[in-house]
Amino acid sequence: MSKEKIIQAAIEVFSENGYHRASMDEIAARAQVAKGTLYYNFPGKSQLFKTVVKQGFEDIMRRTEADLNSPLPIKEMIMRTIRHHLDLFLESRHFSHIVFNEISNGIEQDVLEELKELKRTHIGFLAKIIEDGKCEENLFRDVDANLAAVSMIGTLESVCNYYLNHQEAYTREDLEQFAFTVITQGLFISVE
Amino acid sequence: MSKEKIIQAAIEVFSENGYHRASMDEIAARAQVAKGTLYYNFPGKSQLFKTVVKQGFEDIMRRTEADLNSPLPIKEMIMRTIRHHLDLFLESRHFSHIVFNEISNGIEQDVLEELKELKRTHIGFLAKIIEDGKCEENLFRDVDANLAAVSMIGTLESVCNYYLNHQEAYTREDLEQFAFTVITQGLFISVE
Amino acid sequence: MSKEKIIQAAIEVFSENGYHRASMDEIAARAQVAKGTLYYNFPGKSQLFKTVVKQGFEDIMRRTEADLNSPLPIKEMIMRTIRHHLDLFLESRHFSHIVFNEISNGIEQDVLEELKELKRTHIGFLAKIIEDGKCEENLFRDVDANLAAVSMIGTLESVCNYYLNHQEAYTREDLEQFAFTVITQGLFISVE
Amino acid sequence: MSKEKIIQAAIEVFSENGYHRASMDEIAARAQVAKGTLYYNFPGKSQLFKTVVKQGFEDIMRRTEADLNSPLPIKEMIMRTIRHHLDLFLESRHFSHIVFNEISNGIEQDVLEELKELKRTHIGFLAKIIEDGKCEENLFRDVDANLAAVSMIGTLESVCNYYLNHQEAYTREDLEQFAFTVITQGLFISVE
DNA sequence: CATGAATGAGAATTCATTCAT
DNA sequence: GATGAATGAATTCTCATTCAT
Known part of the structure; x- marks a missing residue:
């Protein structure tokens, strides 16, 4: 249909070009429908974007959640969460960038609000994993869970971006290992 | 002159709107010059953008360097580096975003190349601080210094972004403390 | 549609102003369509120009060819060819000028190449008429047919241009007669 | 000075680009003076153009005249006139094109009038050579001398243009010979 | 449901010209 | 005489959106 x-075409085009550079023309062409069809199905560009972003968020949360169903040690949960986020980020670099960062630019206020809400949901989702970990195994440092979630996303996105430009220097496993280490243990060897 | x-107007406008949403019209208006004056002084939008980004990078590196030239313990150096980056990120939220992330979208290829070079320089600058720290105090974990630099930037930017939307919940000191902790020690309390 | x-509007505007003075705004206004409609139908100014020129060339060749179908004495064929070219040149003075001369200025290289090709085709078309004449009636001097075609066009265009500025001094018939004489017999009465 | x-720079730039594509910026750069200096010395672009065109006309007329002041047979005079015009046309292809054709496009009315006057002078100059020839040797056909002059210019310009694009196929001598033949004797071998 | 021709507001860029020094 | 920074009108082109079919 x-x-x-x-939506699939929009994911591609937004991912490759970012919100502003993406054109409805190209989305229509990529989807092999007429331009009018875009407007028949979606009220406008920003609404289409919202739908795409929403799908992305839901996607990653669903994937992560599904993988965390069975009871697992916290470390493993964090590792898997990292892995799923790396998957998404590496699949569609610009898309993840947009989702986590570009939400602010030149989008209608109301759509923007919904996007922010989606983002909050995602941060909350990660924060909850962290909070749960705190209670269960007493492994986490006592930091604000939201900030922790946000910093984790930032690290992952930034590191992925770098990796995508230097793929010759690292393997995907290096990346995972590095991310896990730096997120959970930081850069310093030990602190009293 | x-x-x-x-340049000042361009920093503002690019910071507030990102590259694509920023219009030469608005930059001219903000700078209180005629549109032609923009083109008298800069070959075009992308070149103006490059100038602005360059200035931003040089600015933060100069500031940081100036503050680090006396011999300091590593921890203090990292703390100050974090502080300077937070300063920049909080001063011009979108600008830092552009600088660290948007460099990829729809900019002329040659300018893009120069921007990437600037980015590499900055990453190298941070990586060097980390490398130096490794040698001197043996405090750093043995991770790739470039990835470490990149992850640090990612964390800072992401956390700043969140902070700017939730200023009521945290103080600037909270932010600094959190960033320092999470960057140097990670989220987990202890590791065997 | x-x-x-x-296209009709473009013929007018290009004819009246030449390529560079013609503005897309005016073409749109003259065609009573919105500016965007121009770009919906043609990729840009130079492509629109090419279309117009192409149509002009095809037009004159079609008209001439149609009139030369039946077997005619060479003299009559040349006369008719001259007549058709005068028609075109007098109808749209600048257009013909553009078509035959302005093809060189500030047009994209690829479009320029196509225009030159069109011009070559037209020269070849005239040269063929001349070549055929040579064989059939042995009336033509043994000169290079391409140069002959080119000089014929030059004479006609130049003479038309002058005529358009001095219409009070000559009739259309004078013009035709003069062109025929000077093209076929030259300025001198007789040469041994 | x-x-x-x-003026020299203007000749170059107008010749290479035509009136509209030529920019005052480039003329200034080519002349190695500041842009203001152009306007200090000439009231504006069109006036500068007029000066340049005037100089071109005067130049060719002076050269031709100088070469014709000794008594010569008509044929030789025509040959020399053709030769001088070919010289000019081949030296600066676009310039001659402008001089003889582009004078009409988008130039201020008053300057345009002066340019037309210059053109008339040149046509008159050629027409006079033809008229003189008529009287003296009774060699010329009894055609309107102005039209004859104009058609001669058209032939020469058109043929030069073609030659410049096909230099591999003809020599300069071929060109001269062809032009002389076609202008004086036309394309047909004999007329009853 | 779907189309695609048409729109027009807006954006980047060019360039002849002015003017204070 | 000469300069060059500054101007702003004009121009090409883009693209989200509308609407009749």
């Missing part, structure tokens, strides 16, 4: 084709 | 006024 | 209206 | 440098 058109709607699904459009 | 016009050139300086334009 | 828009496309045809635009 | 500046004035002369500017």
Whole structure:
């Protein structure tokens, strides 16, 4: 059906170009529908973008959640969470960038609000994993869980971006290992 | 003189809107010069952007360097580096975002190349601080210094972004403390 | 439909102003369509120009060819060819000028190449008429047919241009007669 | 002095680009003077253009006249006239094109009038050579001398243009010979 | 449901010209 | 005489959106 084709095309185009550089023309072309069809299915560019972003967030949360169903040690949970986020970030670099960062630019206020809400949900989702970990195994440092979630996302996104430009220097496993280490243990060897 | 006024206006406008949303019209208006004056002083939008970004990078590196030239313990150096980056990020939120993330979107190829070079320089600058620290005090974990630099930037930017939307919940000192902790020690309390 | 209206308007505007003085705004206004419609139908100014020129060339060749179908004495064929070219040149003075001369200025290289090709085709078309004449009636001097074609066009265009500025002094018939004489017999009465 | 440098630069730039594509910036750069200096010496672009065109006309007329002041047979006079015009046309292809054709486009009315006057003078100059020939040797056909002059210019310009694009196929001598033949005797071998 | 022709507001860029020094 | 920074009108082109079919 058109709607699904459009969303897939939109994911591609937004991912490759960012919100502003992405054009409805190209999305339509990529989806192999007429431009009018875009507007038949979505009220406008920003709404289409919202749908795409929403799907991305839901996707990563669903994937992560599914993988965390069975009771696992915290370390393993964090490792898996990192892995799922790396997957998403490496699949569609710009998309993740948009999702986590570009939400602010030139989008209608109301859509913007919804996007921020989605972002909050995602941060909350990660924060909850962290909070749960705190209670269960007393492994986490007593820091604000939201900030912790946010810093984790920032690290992952930034590191992925660098990796994508220097793939010759690292393997995907290096990346995972590095991310896990730096997120959980930081840069210093030990602090009294 | 016009050139300086334009750069200041451009910093503002690019910071507030990102590269694509920023219009030469608004930059000219903000700088209180005619649109032609922009093109008299800069070959085009992307070149102006490059100038602005360059200035930002040089600024933060100069500031940081100036503050680090006396011999200091590593911890203090990292703390100050973090502080300077937070300063920049909080001063011009979108600007830092652009500088560290948006460098990829729809900018002329040649300018893009120069921007990437600037970015590499900055990463190298941070990596060097980390490398030096490794040698001198044996405090750093043996991780890749470039990835370490990149992850640090990612954390700081992401955390700043969150902070700017939740200023009521945290103080600037909270932020600094959190960033320092999470960057140097990670989220976990102890590791065997 | 828009496309045809635009081409007609473009012929007018290009004819009256030449390529560079012609503005897309005016073409749009003359065609009574929005500016965007121009760009919906043609990729840009130079492509629109190319279309217009192409149509002009095809037009004159078609008209001439149609009139030369039946077997005619060479003299009559040349006369008719001259007549058709005068028609075109007098109809749209600048257009013909552009077509035959302005092809060189500030047009994208690829479009320019196509225009030159069109011009070559037209020269070849005239040269063929001349070549055929040579064989059939042994009337033509043994000169290079391409140069002959080119000099014929030059004479006609130049003479038309002058005529358009001095219409009070000559009739259209004078013009035709003069062109025929000077092209076929030259300025001198007789040469041994 | 500046004035002369500017004129030389202007000749070059107008020749290479035509009136509209030529920019005052480039003329200034080519003349190695500041842009203001152009306007100090000439009231504006069109006036500068007029000066340049005037100089071109005067130049060719002077050269031709100098070469024709000894008594010569008509044929030789025509040959020399053709030769001088070919010289000019081949030296600065676009310039001659401008001089003989582009004078009409988007130039201020008053300057345009002066340019037309210059053109008329040149046509008159050629027409006079033809008229004189008529009287003296009774060699010329009894055609309008102005039209004859104009058609001669058209032939020469058109043929030069073609030659410049096909230099591999003809020599300069071929060109001269062809031009002389076609102008004086036309394309047909004999007429009853 | 779907189309695609048409729109028009807005953006970047060019360039002849002015003017204070 | 000469300069060059500054101007702003004009120009090409883009693209989200609308609407009749």
